[in-house]
Amino acid sequence: MTTDDPATDRTDREDFPDWLRQLERDIRPGPAVRLRIWCRRRSRRLMGAVGVLLVLALVAGAAAYGSGHLRRPGPAAHPAAGPAATASPTAAPGPFAGTPAAGWPAGAAGIVLPAAHRTGDFSTAQVSAGLAQVRAALLTARLDRAFMAGRSPDPLLRHFAPAARASVRKEYATETIATYATRLAPDARLAPDPPRVSGRITYQATRDNDGARKLAVTTNFVWVYGFRDPGARSGYSVVLLHDTVVWHLPYPDDVAAASRGLWLHRTSSYGWGLDCGTIHQGLVRPGGLDPAAAPFPEDPEALYDPDHPIAVPTHC
Incomplete structure (x- = not known):
């Protein structure tokens, strides 16, 4: 789609080389040619921007990976060795222990x-x-x-x-x-x-x-x-x-x-x-x-x- 905005047309013209302006009287470049020229003029800036995007993408991926690991339950940790648990005292046997009546109804x-x-x-x-x-x-x-x-x-x-x-x-x-x-x-x-x-x-x-x-x-x-x-x-x-x-x-x-x-x-x-x-x-x-x-x-x-x-x- 084309635009008649004079500001846009003026900016494009300033980015063209002098020889292109000279030829412009005879040959009017199409959109594809204009895009290649524009990209060539800004190649360094584009490479830098792509690099920044790659870095951001890597950082975001690493963050997501780390976040996933934080949410994922890991193996159960063994409790640190401490003092041995004290066994509860054994109840004293009742009067019927060791007799045939031990398991009878009370x-x-x-x-x-x-x-x-x-x-x-x-x-x-x-x-x-x-x-x-x-x-x-x-x-x-x-x-x-x-x-x-x-x-x-x-x-x-x-x-x-x-x-x-x-x-x-x-x-x-x-x-x-x-x-x-x-x-x-x-x-x-x-x-x-x-x-x-x-x-x-x-x-x-x-x-x-x-x-x-x-x-x-x-x-x-x-x-x-x-x-x-x-x-x-x-x-x-x-x-x-x-x-x-x-x-x-x-x-x-x-x-x-x-x-x-x-x-x-x-x-x-x-x-x-x-x-x-x-x-x-x-x-x-x-x-x-x-x-x-x-x-x-x-x-x-x-x-x-x-x-x-x-x-x-x-x-x-």
Whole structure:
């Protein structure tokens, strides 16, 4: 495209050599010729400008390359070696460490009720209510610390039928109580860890000699208690009690109002790690074997099995 701007025409003319002006009268150069002449006159300045552009391009490329490396994550640096980390102190082993009861459920978690079903003339609801009554009695008799350390049978008595409470009260101060409930000797100190429990519950419908219908619930549990024992290397000792108890719940229509509720029908148990002097009073505390007694005829760890027969040679 051409322009009629006089200023542009004047500048172009001044850049032409004298001989070209002389020839201009006869030959008027075209645009290509004018461009070559113009470039030749400014070659040094053009070379300098290109050099500057190349330098700028290199600088910009280097900056971009460096910037890319700054943004790109490098390999993870290894932390400088410093003082060795101090290991956290290992928790002291509990009282059940090294015994078969170490992995057993703690406390109430070990008393799992079977599913309730209609049994004989007992409806599903009656069976479910009866099982719950038995479980509540077990929780008090074997796991309630206030009851076990206390000196009153009342917390346990409330689980029984009114007519059954007198016999339980009478047994409270005798050796028989230990077959279905735990009473601690005054100087016995339980460890903070809950007792460990393993066993099962079964039930069936039955009748007594008078023909009264009964729901018989059989509980078979091993209870393992941890005690503080300053004389032991670990600071603890354990006592094991294994009991089998048959509980009766009469059919409500077959008995008087005072007899409705929980009854003890049969109890049996054995223990291990007990103090022989206090267990005869119905009190539990840890104690060692009588050195004068005959060696126990089997591996004591077998006594932790709920399927172990209740009848065992006594070590007291």
